[in-house]
Amino acid sequence: KPRAERQRLPVVPQGIERDAFLQALAELKEELGAENLEINDKPLTDGWYMEHPNTHDMMTILHEEELVASAVVYPGSTEEVQQIVAWANKHKIPIFPISMGRNLGYGGAAPRVRGSVTIDLGKRMNKILDINPEDFTCLVEPGVSFYALYEAIQAKGYDHMWIDSPDLGGGSVIGNTVDRGVGYTPYGDHWACHAGLEVVLPTGEVIRTGMGALPGNNTWQTFPYGFGPYSDGIFSQSNFGIVTKMGMTLMPNPGGYESFMYTFPNEEDLAPLMEIIRPLRISNILENVAQLRHVSQSIAARGLPRTTFYTGAGPVPSSVLHAAASSSPVGDHTWAYYGMAYGPAHIRSHKLALVNSEFRKIPGARKIDPSTLPPDEYFWSRDRVAAGIPDIQELRWVNWTPNGAHVAFSPVSPIRGTDATALFKLGKARHEQYGIDFWPAFCVGLREMHLIVEIVFDRHDPERKEAALACLRDMVDDAARLGYGEYRTHLVLMDQIAGTYSWGDGAIMRFNERIKDALDPNGILAPGRCGIWPRRYRGRGWEM
Ligand code: FAD
Structure with missing residues (x-):
């Protein structure tokens, strides 16, 4: 049959029986509402940039069935993200968060472990929570694209503020920033320009970083560090948490x-x-x-x-x-x-x-x-x-x-x-x-x-x-x-590249693994992303 007509059996992540897995999905569907969970049993369609798939990499360099999701879920709030994380821990099912899944050239929307349940955060969590015209800052959810942020600022008539966009504006401000993407104004180093995160940890707790940790603060987006260790770094290019809100600084219009x-x-x-x-x-x-x-x-x-x-x-x-x-x-x-x-x-x-x-x-x-x-x-x-x-x-x-x-x-x-x-x-x-x-x-x-x-x-x-x-x-x-x-x-090169950062007999990876095991004891969150494998997966041939 032509590819578009072929029926696919849902992929089941390793380590769980098919029936138990389908039952667990049914349980999650019940919790989130039927419309917020889709099983990936349809033909894999690549679409194009504006209508890209969230089940796999539309530009795959491997066989198309290698890195695919078993299902996709659509949380509508931080609390629902916590529910999904609790569910994943209960059943020991790998989950993989994406904001919008336009990470083309780096794996698109694909998870690193075949059969992971993709959390498509952007579909429903797509609000611009704040644009502050005096502080030149904003606070966004994962589904806010560079286009959406730009258009919202224009619609408010805030000509005095610019955003910074990568070469393609259809990506997520959060997704691009946590992957340490870049744009081309003087605010092009997106990670350096972010200020404050809200993160769901792999065990389900929520934290706010920087000044966000101080109740009643009005400086979450203006002072990125807060007090104590600067924890934001461990949530970029990692698998240590799911970012549900992020503050971003905006550039003053330079006047020409x-x-x-x-x-x-x-x-x-x-x-x-x-x-x-x-x-x-x-x-x-x-x-x-x-x-x-x-x-x-x-x-x-x-x-x-x-x-x-x-x-x-x-x-x-x-x-x-x-x-x-x-x-x-x-x-x-x-x-x-x-x-x-x-x-x-x-x-x-x-x-x-x-x-x-x-x-x-x-x-x-x-x-x-x-x-x-x-x-x-x-x-x-x-x-x-x-x-x-x-x-x-x-x-x-x-x-x-x-x-x-x-x-x-x-x-x-x-x-x-x-x-x-x-x-x-x-x-x-x-x-x-x-x-x-x-x-x-x-x-x-x-x-x-x-x-x-x-x-x-x-x-x-x-x-x-x-x-x-x-x-x-x-x-x-x-x-x-x-x-x-x-x-x-x-995704395909992450193990190899992580392996090249090998100073001190791989000291940095041992450090990352220690954090991973402490934060994610069941190893459910994006196993293998950036070469960081949780204990449950280590030494079992997952690396490529
Ligand atoms: P997503 O796909 O949503 O996220 C990227 C990854 O980050 C995810 O796979 C996931 O592992 C992690 N992640 C996402 N959201 C979260 C979250 N909330 N919590 C925890 N982890 C999360 N990129 C650039 O940076 N600069 C460029 O100039 C650029 N030019 C490009 C040009 C072309 C022609 C193409 C095809 C691509 C280009 N890219 C560029 C790459 C890519 O398109 C962008 O980086 C894009 O913004 C990433 O997709 P996204 O924002 O939808 O992120």
Whole structure:
């Protein structure tokens, strides 16, 4: 039968009999209401970004049945999240929270353990609980997307406040932040900009962090630390709690902004450019997480399939890339730098003049005049995102292959020419080995940069999926040998990457496991996420 018509048996998590499991689900359905629990027995449909599944990863790199949920539940309140956690403890059933499940490139909505019950927090818990126009803060539930927050602020006429959005605005403010995602205004480090959490612990208790622990406080969103150990950190990139509320700081409207774009001719310009960018970025002359992108990805950002330019096997040759780019602003150059200056014109002009004189030190550097660029040019998507206006144009490069899907390799390094060159070479060699197009984009933070390499593959082509995964695994190991680690990763690579953070004979993982066992004695919450396995699962072959 065609895939769409095939009936599926619900997946049962390991360690529980099918009948006992179905009975436990019936019990939870009774508690939450029939409409708030769905068994995953329907065909797996991938949908698209706006109508994505919550049962699996719509961009899976494994076989589609590998990481799937057995059921999805929709709590409507913190109390209902507590009820679900109590139920999971009673039956020892793994649960996996998502806010909106648009974690594309990192596992989408999929749980790490097959057959987990997914808690889709965002469907019903989607309120903006507060927007404070004096403190420049807000308090949100998991289902609040960047678009929703932006639109609510606009609707209230609060022109004096900006949000910060990742490249795609359809994700959850909480989901993105707890996974330590990034955006492109000066408030782009979302985790650094959050203030205060409400968390349901794996045993069902609720805590409020920072000032939220003080009854009657009015500083939960303005002072993130409170008193005593700063506990928020253990709830990001972990499996130690379910975040049900989060405070976020908002950026003051800077009173004007101006995007700029430079291109640089040669691949070898990378190292001297990084030496120029570092002092400018650390001193905040370059004010946002700016991007230095290779021409290869700029071409793909137009949304055309690869076959428009090349039908041969292996990576698209450099000459073809340059021919394809000749009608774009990158032209015959190799690197494109996208940045933004903030503030009124007289302040911007001072900073832009400094940037200009520094960037011009690269022979052949070209400044692109934005007024020459058509409205659908990628530059304008960067312009919107860096001005805190949510967008989804970035999705276009996924069209590079049929059934386009992607996973990312994202190592962190200082902003140095030597580091950039080492990572570039490492990535390029492995992509050539596996016949994959290489799209390096250096995202420059404050004192570090993430090299983001997106591998786009046909998710219906097992051979290309295998090649993509093998390439990623090799790059992770190569990078670790040179002392580089990833800032975030896909579910499938979590064990491997956690393993590279091995100083002191794995001291940090032993510490994480001790916390896990103390907070989650039954090991029910997102087992294996970020490589942290509860005692019940350890040493039983779950790692991959
Ligand atoms: P979710 O999928 O809801 O959450 C992510 C993970 O965090 C979950 O799997 C879960 O393990 C955990 N989690 C979520 N909510 C909770 C909770 N309440 N309590 C405990 N744990 C929780 N990302 C960026 O950061 N920056 C970018 O610029 C960016 N660009 C992208 C461009 C493209 C083309 C694509 C396809 C993806 C991009 N992404 C980017 C990745 C991803 O789309 C975003 O990070 C997105 O915001 C994550 O999805 P989400 O917000 O729905 O989070």
